[in-house]
Amino acid sequence: MVSRFQRLISLLLLLVAAAAAQETVRSLSLLHVGDLHAGLLPDLQDHGGFARLATAIRREQQGCTWCLLVNAGDLVQGEPVSTLFQGIPVYQIAGLFHFQISTLGNHDFDYGWETTSRFLKAGVAPIVSANVVDGGGRLFTRNAYVIRKVNGMRVAVIGALMGHLENYEAPAKLGPWHSLPPIETVRKIAAELAGRSDVIVLLAHLEAAEQAAVLHEVPEIAVVVGAHVHTGLEKAEEFEHRLWVRAECCGRELGRLDLKVDVPAKKLASWNWKRIPIDSSIPPAGDMAARVAKWEKRVSKVVDVPIGESRRELAKVDLQRLVEGAMAEQMGADFGLINLGGLRDKLPQGRLLARHVWNVMPFDNKVVVGKFKGSQLPPAVAKAHTVEPDREYTLATIDFVVETGALGTRGLAFPQTGPLLRDLLIDWIKKKQVIE
Numbered sequence: 001m002v003s004r005f006q007r008l009i010s011l012l013l014l015l016v017a018a019a020a021a022q023e024t025v026r027s028l029s030l031l032h033v034g035d036l037h038a039g040l041l042p043d044l045q046d047h048g049g050f051a052r053l054a055t056a057i058r059r060e061q062q063g064c065t066w067c068l069l070v071n072a073g074d075l076v077q078g079e080p081v082s083t084l085f086q087g088i089p090v091y092q093i094a095g096l097f098h099f100q101i102s103t104l105g106n107h108d109f110d111y112g113w114e115t116t117s118r119f120l121k122a123g124v125a126p127i128v129s130a131n132v133v134d135g136g137g138r139l140f141t142r143n144a145y146v147i148r149k150v151n152g153m154r155v156a157v158i159g160a161l162m163g164h165l166e167n168y169e170a171p172a173k174l175g176p177w178h179s180l181p182p183i184e185t186v187r188k189i190a191a192e193l194a195g196r197s198d199v200i201v202l203l204a205h206l207e208a209a210e211q212a213a214v215l216h217e218v219p220e221i222a223v224v225v226g227a228h229v230h231t232g233l234e235k236a237e238e239f240e241h242r243l244w245v246r247a248e249c250c251g252r253e254l255g256r257l258d259l260k261v262d263v264p265a266k267k268l269a270s271w272n273w274k275r276i277p278i279d280s281s282i283p284p285a286g287d288m289a290a291r292v293a294k295w296e297k298r299v300s301k302v303v304d305v306p307i308g309e310s311r312r313e314l315a316k317v318d319l320q321r322l323v324e325g326a327m328a329e330q331m332g333a334d335f336g337l338i339n340l341g342g343l344r345d346k347l348p349q350g351r352l353l354a355r356h357v358w359n360v361m362p363f364d365n366k367v368v369v370g371k372f373k374g375s376q377l378p379p380a381v382a383k384a385h386t387v388e389p390d391r392e393y394t395l396a397t398i399d400f401v402v403e404t405g406a407l408g409t410r411g412l413a414f415p416q417t418g419p420l421l422r423d424l425l426i427d428w429i430k431k432k433q434v435i436e
């Protein structure tokens with residue numbers, strides 16, 4: 001017969017074992033955003049907006065002592081406050097999110113690397129990036145990673161930018177800085193961190209293939225928080241107990257990844273990922289709304305002016321054709337050429353404000369013009385139009401395309417410089433009055 005004493009002992013042992021098990025498996029939740037792109041106000045579909053996002057973040061943080069809030073880069077560039085004031089106010093406004101760790105995106109270099117240096121001091125969070133270096137190998141950011149103590153665990157967070165930064169930014173913007181191959185660099189740092197951390201997270205402002213490569217090829221990285229690609233992942237990608245997540249851009253989603261970490265094994269024991277839509281069901285946070293309103297007021301006079309109307313909504317290839325046509329017409333050229341990535345928003349149906357064009361073209365890109373034989377024209381132009389190889393044509397594009405050698409323009413000279421593409425399009429819409 002089992003005595004009461006023995007029952008008590010076994011109960012105690014069970015409790016001790018349960019406590020020990022709890023000790024070894026600990027909770028960690030990552031609240032993550034990326035590619036916020038200065039989405040201060042809700043978009044045309046009434047999604048996003050910094051004030052709603054602030055509310056959503058604070059709700060998730062309530063009582064969550066194991067939560068870590070991270071930003072995976074491209075905080076600026078997308079709307080007029082960013083363009084007119086070179087991103088600085090966006091970093092100041094975003095201070096209210098109280099990110100715990102942040103990394104840089106390629107667009108954080110859009111106003112030149114000296115301005116990016118100012119972002120680092122804007123107090124938005126420690127900004128880490130492991131692979132942006134100068135010719136001597138010196139890091140652009142103070143640190144490649146940080147280690148945070150969360151729920152008794154050492155959580156290392158590394159930041160990384162895509163390997164070919166020069167394809168995304170003109171040489172003058174990058175100055176002496178370039179990016180090292182991200183996979184190799186991250187692998188090396190993760191190996192160094194192995195003894196000093198319990199779980200390693202990568203803020204991956206990388207191309208999609210590079211994000212996937214980290215998941216598959218760098219086993220030390222437990223979680224890849226992707227950005228740069230604006231669409232979120234439908235579901236978390238899992239590979240050998242490691243995870244890759246990515247929320248939608250522009251503040252339209254907040255990601256929440258709840259993890260159970262087996263601390264001694266340094267492995268994820270279980271996980272759950274959700275993408276929280278930022279829409280009109282979420283009330284705006286008053287302090288953030290006030291800070292956004294203060295800056296919007298300063299640009300409103302310039303951008304909230306009617307310029308015409310559109311009979312239909314224009315997006316992607318339709319918008320690209322429209323812009324190329326407007327470039328050719330305004331510059332007296334035969335053809336226009338614009339990269340799809342240079343168009344950042346839709347043009348809505350109905351009344352058009354200058355703001356709509358600013359949102360489509362936040363970049364201060366200038367139109368440039370050159371003359372070429374049909375046989376020299378970039379493939380995209382030759383494909384879209386009928387061209388005779390020996391005839392001379394005039395082609396209008398933008399300085400960004402030429403400076404990065406995109407769309408097959410490498411080696412082609414565009415000696416004539418025109419207005420900002422944004423101004424050109426605003427003038428063209430004012431002239432047309434109605435886009436059919």
Ligand SMILES: [Zn+2]
Nearest residue numbers: 074105106228
């Ligand atoms: Zn990016």
